[in-house]
Each structure stands twice: as structure tokens, then as C-alpha cells.
Amino acid sequence: MSAFCLAAIIGGAVTSPAQDFALEPFLQSATIDGPTGLLTIPTATVLDNKCYALAVHKYLVKVNFGLFSRLELGIRADVEQFRTDGSNDNRYLFHGKYRFVSEPDQPVSASLGFWDKDLYLSLDKHLVNFYDLYATTGVKLQENGRWRLMFGVAKVINNSEFIFDKAGGTYNIGYRMMFAQKIKLDLGLIDLQNYKHFGFDNLVFGINFSEPLW
Secondary structure, three states, rough: OOOOEOOOOOOOOOHHHHHHHHHHHHHHHHHOOOOOOOOOOOOOOOEOOOOOEEEEEEEEEEEEEEEEEEEEEEEEEEEEHHOOOOOOOOOOEEEEEEEEEOOOOOEEEEEEEOOOEEEEEEEEEEEEOOOOEEEEEEEEEEEOEEEEEEEEEEEOOEEEEEEEEOOOOOOEEEEEEEEHHHHHHHHOOOOOOHHHHOOOEEEEEEEEEEEEOO
């Protein structure tokens, strides 16, 4: 295992060092909302102990920390909120997840997490023998009592990751480029189902940075 800040490499079969190296840096990246994951949905992967990830997407700044090898905690700040005179709601939102199952001991990796007042379960699988895809599925229990299903797939090609994910009724696509081992550049389109009313709010762009604290 290299020094990248990951608790595990997701895989249904033993992966080669080359496969590990290709996938590993991308699994450190934060979602738009904050937790490590794909474009909009959290994965079961957590940051390793004593590692952190910093991400900026438009007006959102996120910092995640890995604790005790299975626990990840983080905070998201909405910079745009500070320019308004409205409510302080959603300026800061906290999240965390605990990975209670991981490979190679089990067929999948699994984490329980919270995002603000929502709870979720994420399951990951690296489909080594099926186009080498990285798949995530799960369910989110929202504050209003409704359930939302989550699903996403990602494919790493050279220094790029191509992402599709779905959260409830929203569809999203993303592209992540590894500019350096610690730095990833993000570009994405969210809420594809509203393509007739596309605007700046549907565009996602930003940067992910991750490394050990010491």
C-alpha cells in the first residue's frame, strides 16, 4: 500500500499494484457536499488516520479528516452565505462516516454516515473483472423522513476519472483530472434531468487537495 491517505482499495478480487495506484488518489476526493466520494454521493471509503482532504467547489469549502483508520469527520462552509444578510443556516454543515466493513475481508466495503441532519448507508465495490469500474450504491434517510436511493459508477483512465452518479431523482456527470498525486481538478454537470433550464448553478468546478497531516 502506498502512502496515499486511504483506508482500503475497493475490489472484488485482488488488484495489482498498477490498479491500486490508478484508483487510489481519486478515492480521496470530496464530493460537492463534503464527504469523500464521487461527484455528489458519498462512498464507503474513508480517509486514513492522520490524513486530511481540502476541496473547493465554487463557493463551497470543505475540509475532511481521517481518524482511527475507519472514521472520517468534516465540515463544509458556504462562502457565498457570508455575503448575504439572511439566516446563518447552512453556512456551516458537519458530516462524518464510519467504515464498519471493508475488503478483502468482506465482499464489499460499507460505511454509515451523517450529513447535516440526514443519515446514509454506502456500499462500494471495485468491479475489477467488469471494465474495472468502481461502483457505489446506498440509501439516504432524509430529515423529512423520506428515503433516497444513491447509485454511481466511476472509471479511471490514465490520470482521469469519469463519473456518473444518481441521488434520488437527480442525475449527474463529472470529470476529475489528477493534476498531481495530491491535487485533482474537478468539472461536472448536476441535475441533468433539468437540462431544459440549464444555467450556472448546474456547473460544478473546483479542486481537491489531500495529504498526510504528518
